[in-house]
Amino acid sequence: MTLTAPEAVDVSEPGSPLPGDPRAHLTSPVTRAALRIQQGLLAGAREYLTGHGFHEMLPPIIGPVTDPGARGAKQVDLDYYGHRYKLMTSAILYKQASLLAFDKIFCIAANVRLEPLETTNTSRHLAEFHQIDVEAAGATREEITAVVEGLVKHMVARVVERFPNEFEQLGRDTAAFTALLAESFERRTHSGTVADLRELGHPQSPDAEIDWEGEALISRHAAQPFFIVDYPKGSRGFYDKENPAEPGTLRNFDLIAPEGYGELCSGSEREADYGRIVARIRETGENPAKYGWYLALMREGVPASAGFGIGVERLTRYVTGLEAAWQTNAFPKLPGVVSP
Ligand code: AMP
Numbered sequence: 001m002t003l004t005a006p007e008a009v010d011v012s013e014p015g016s017p018l019p020g021d022p023r024a025h026l027t028s029p030v031t032r033a034a035l036r037i038q039q040g041l042l043a044g045a046r047e048y049l050t051g052h053g054f055h056e057m058l059p060p061i062i063g064p065v066t067d068p069g070a071r072g073a074k075q076v077d078l079d080y081y082g083h084r085y086k087l088m089t090s091a092i093l094y095k096q097a098s099l100l101a102f103d104k105i106f107c108i109a110a111n112v113r114l115e116p117l118e119t120t121n122t123s124r125h126l127a128e129f130h131q132i133d134v135e136a137a138g139a140t141r142e143e144i145t146a147v148v149e150g151l152v153k154h155m156v157a158r159v160v161e162r163f164p165n166e167f168e169q170l171g172r173d174t175a176a177f178t179a180l181l182a183e184s185f186e187r188r189t190h191s192g193t194v195a196d197l198r199e200l201g202h203p204q205s206p207d208a209e210i211d212w213e214g215e216a217l218i219s220r221h222a223a224q225p226f227f228i229v230d231y232p233k234g235s236r237g238f239y240d241k242e243n244p245a246e247p248g249t250l251r252n253f254d255l256i257a258p259e260g261y262g263e264l265c266s267g268s269e270r271e272a273d274y275g276r277i278v279a280r281i282r283e284t285g286e287n288p289a290k291y292g293w294y295l296a297l298m299r300e301g302v303p304a305s306a307g308f309g310i311g312v313e314r315l316t317r318y319v320t321g322l323e324a325a326w327q328t329n330a331f332p333k334l335p336g337v338v339s340p
């Protein structure tokens with residue numbers, strides 16, 4: 001089978017080769033080693049989260065609305081008995097709703113985002129990927145970042161211990177994780193990161209997400225994973241809670257991998273107040289009516305919470321040391337590339 005890329009995208013750039021045909025990809029020793037390590041990471045996630053009282057739920061893949069917060073990505077519509085439905089770009093709305101059933105939940109969910117064509121060469125973007133999605137009622141940002149840290153350390157420790165042959169085969173020296181496992185993850189602010197990037201000569205906007213290049217740059221300058229906290233309002237979805245003590249700043253965070261691998265995880269304390277959620281939706285120029293089922297639940301009340309999503313292919317790429325995220329997916333879909 002031949003895979004084709006749109007002419008606009010030069011996928012032959014170093015670091016972003018096209019996936020081979022499915023047979024070559026699935027039988028490659030590199031793919032097999034990466035998928036074994038990925039399976040170990042997922043087993044480790046289930047072990048850690050269920051061990052800490054989180055209940056695993058199966059995520060919906062379609063619904064009347066989905067997360068509007070994905071930067072620059074298009075949503076996929078489908079016809080649901082004459083109604084326009086969406087494929088999930090993230091599980092966020094359902095994660096908050098699930099807290100009506102259990103206080104601590106997680107799911108391992110597929111997400112579809114038609115990412116802009118210019119992301120085909122970032123080595124980090126797929127049009128279909130997976131997240132380990134976690135949400136905890138009543139949690140603060142400090143409590144939920146402690147879960148992220150404990151979870152990542154548990155997953156990494158588990159695969160380092162169980163898959164030495166696979167790491168050797170991939171040429172990944174697991175000494176890269178010694179400090180990760182021993183030390184606590186550093187915490188920086190968004191504004192501090194903007195200042196650092198400007199000092200490095202990168203013109204990062206103080207009012208926006210850290211852009212692709214900036215993300216790769218700070219990641220290359222880091223030796224260990226670290227959190228960035230306090231993103232500006234407007235850079236994220238309406239569900240990230242605004243800090244009442246510091247309007248304009250969100251009680252959210254990202255986890256950034258070292259060695260240039262970039263963002264692994266985004267999370268936040270959530271906005272649970274109905275009136276503020278509606279106001280935030282309006283601020284982004286959207287019609288709240290679109291979020292009917294979600295807002296009906298919020299109006300009656302769902303628990304305040306905090307949560308996060310870790311990209312499975314992103315994490316696997318960092319842990320395996322592979323060149324591109326698609327190498328860690330059995331049936332990779334690069335943005336704009338026609339593939340099975
Ligand atoms: P976001 O909601 O955009 O912060 O996404 C949550 C996490 O999913 C990110 O921290 C990444 O690890 C992962 N992720 C987001 N978009 C993509 C993508 N297009 N391809 C692969 N992983 C992604």
Ligand code: MG
Nearest residue numbers: 254263265266
């Ligand atoms: Mg993010």
